[in-house]
Amino acid sequence: MGRYSRLHQIRRMDPSRDYAEILRLISQYEFPWDYRQGVGVAFLRDYGVPRISVLLDRTQEFERAGQKRYDDTVLLGYEMAADGFDSERGRAAARHLNRIHGKYSIPNEDFRYVLATTVVGPKRWIDRFGWRPLCAQEVQALVEAGRRTAAVMGIEDVPDSYAGFEELLEAYEARMFAYDPANRRVANATFRVIAAWYPRPLRPLIARFSLALLDEPLLAALGFRPQPRWARNSAEAALRLRARCVRRLPARPRRFPSRPQPRSYPFGWRLDDLGPHWARNRPLEPLPDERDGAHDGAGTSTR
Template sequence: MGVLSLVHAPGRYANLRRIRSLDPEVDHDEILRLTARLEFPWDYTQGTGIAFMRDYGVPSIAAVLDRTREFEDHGTKRYDDTILIGDEATLDGIDSPRSYAALRRLNRIHGHYDIPDHELAYVLATTIVGPVRWIEAYGWRRLDDHELAAITKVTTRFGELMGIKGLPTTYDGYLALLVDYERRHFAHTPEATRLAEASIRIAKEVAPAPLRPLLRRVTIAVMDEPLREALGLPRQPRWLVRAVRGGLRARGRLLRLAPPRRTAYAHRPTSYPHGYRLEDLGPTTMLDALNRSAS
């Protein structure tokens, strides 16, 4: 990872020292918890959000997602449910009973659609590459090799529990999968633009009010050009792109001076202000069928 920053808050690297003392093959769940919920909770969330939008750049995936109208009609619930199923699969460990129940439900949801394995593998790749790329660009430190190995281990096991075969076992393998898939499949469609605009509206709904007026332009400004073009979103002025990205890098540097987070981040779903059960998660039109098949 390189040398640690000489200017940092006391205890800022305590979690990293803990991570380096663990074995990614055995302690992957704990390393993921430390990385995603204590070291980089905001960055992990932002990187995951951009990752979700990459799916829209693949026309066959965008066509299915657009046809469901989940983003248009139940956008905030769709956003919350996606995050919460991921939480259910990882909070107690990827091989816990809680995880198995969440993945069974996810598989039942996917079973309503004809989704080929190569699309599922690509979507899975976005969920690891998106956060890693974001942290590499804007995080307060670089990710350690132990972190990359642990995140990869959990990602591959997640995919295995979805029934996906032949998945990568290294982060570089997932990166290569994503880059090659996008080279062959990325293309703009009207469905991609509708989904992207719907996702930005969802982000506005859950964002603090002062951030909402500029959120659309800022979101586009952090996109790489192939993604922006595939989504059919307007190019932003260079000064805005430089300002947004520069501001995010400055935030990362300033965070080195902040004390380490003491409590693990937990997503607070707007859709379920009084709490949720696993039976609440999934497309509204499917809930009865999903819950009948689970009983």
């Protein structure tokens, strides 16, 4: 398979119908590492909002079990999308995610913002550091996946275009980004998780590398100083060199998709393993479209 064969395939697809398959191709074949980095930066942006980080800090999940909290977030997203958002697997993951969030009183605008980061974050990262930019069909597939996530989580007033998601994100951050000690505590806990993936002598370098890739408004909200120009330039140069190398590699074979390899679950996981232990004892609520009678109960797979 040629390096651009999947791009040609994706350009022939309809994002409004094939968004789940396009998302699978993006996240498992075309940009598996870059997609995860984009989602990771998206989560860091959430910590720049005191109302969000104070809630996360209060749960102490990052301090007590930061790696599990990180893995659970990645795996819940994977479970929702792996077989398609309307598959039984995807809808079961959505019910479980709603059960976890149901304990807290979270404003709709915060849900909208967090959702926007998962649409805007991967596109910005891939366009900046991926081996090629996303095409129009891939961008719209991210939008459609975001809108489908909103539907099953009951998030209201969601944009229908990438420009709308980006505008939502930027307006929210201009209004809500502010420093709070909880921001820094949750961010530090997350950076400790990331640094622990590498040998101890490399950890200070990894921390500086990670901070060098963040924009100044986010750094200020997290309580970190802007990194020196040499660190920013070095980090960006390293990632662009990686992109040039990846561009010369053959396409990932269809029989070898990239799937999560969570450190917290070396022998696999079940849906009930994900999230806090107390969530298992809370009742599962129907999804919004099940309450409205709009879903026909089909569990079609797109894998």
